[in-house]
Amino acid sequence: MTTRRSAIAALLTLTTLAACGGPGSAAASGEQVKELRYQGWVGAVTPAELAESLGYLGDVKLKWIGNTISGPQDIQAATTGDTDFGGAFNGAIVKLKVSKAPITAVVSYYGSDKGNYSGFFVLENSPVKSARDLIGKKIGVNTLGAHSEAITKTYLTRAGLTPEEIKQVELIVVPPVNTEQSLRAGQIDVAALSGTLRDVAIEHGGIRPLYTDVDLLGDFNGGSYVLRDDFIKKNPDTVRRFTTAVAKAVDWSRDQPVETVRAKFEEIIAKRGRNEDTKQVKFWKSYGVVSPGGKIADTDFSVWIDWLNGTGELKKNDLKPADLYTNDYNDLAKGGAAG
Missing domain, CATH: 3.40.190.10 (Periplasmic binding protein-like II)
Incomplete structure (x- = not known):
């Protein structure tokens, strides 16, 4: 009897998961996901976290599941569905894409300039x-x-x-x-x-x-946020809200006096209660994103495709920059309303 009950319970669980579409996917009713799981960085405020604090995400919420120290690990987690988005160096995204990972970059979130290198x-x-x-x-x-x-x-x-x-x-x-x-x-x-x-x-x-x-x-966009292709297809409005919100947050951090940004970071770190030291914040200068609105360009990826082909790591793979990213969900990159 116990075995039969266990089997029935397992069947009900699988049926429920199938009806809900599983973790991180849209429900059968057609409603789009409004909570995005992600990893943070100790003592730092990511553009996504800044976007949420500034209210740019609207009804979309972030759910922190832990911290990472590795961009490749972060985008791998997004690929496997452990998180809904992740960010990494563009060269690492190229490597993951070559392995047939179903991901697409949607916005630049860090780069290198005189303030952030x-x-x-x-x-x-x-x-x-x-x-x-x-x-x-x-x-x-x-x-x-x-x-x-x-x-x-x-x-x-x-x-x-x-x-x-x-x-x-x-x-x-x-x-x-x-x-x-x-x-x-x-x-x-x-x-x-x-x-x-x-x-x-x-x-x-x-x-x-x-x-x-x-x-x-020189100055360059170094890394992008990526999402799984199936997640983007099922949740286009949420992806647009997230991407545009990050773009707005990056621009806000560039346009505000650095003291204002640092104060906001300290506020965010204190509020989230992760037992972190905020002493690093006083040194923050820039996210380093070169392009307005975090718009991604072919050159953000082509330089690393060429380099990895040159080292033999891609084995002369015919991957093109257009295979890696889209600006379609970034209203700022398209010149549309910030929303």
């Missing part, structure tokens, strides 16, 4: 002064296969190192909050530092930049 720092008295000095050395990065790795290999390649020499430069994964200390303790030779963690480390003194992404590439 990725720097690769050594101790002031370090003997490392050039790319060639990095052979046999360790570089601490937040994750592999993403922004820091791409910038580092671009730096090494431009400096004339051979593929075999580049393989001798070791990339070590270190949590961002521990990277500065790892450098000062001699556990790594170079620290990849960005955002407020970079500025905190600079204020502490005793370090110098060896190379930066802006020095190599």
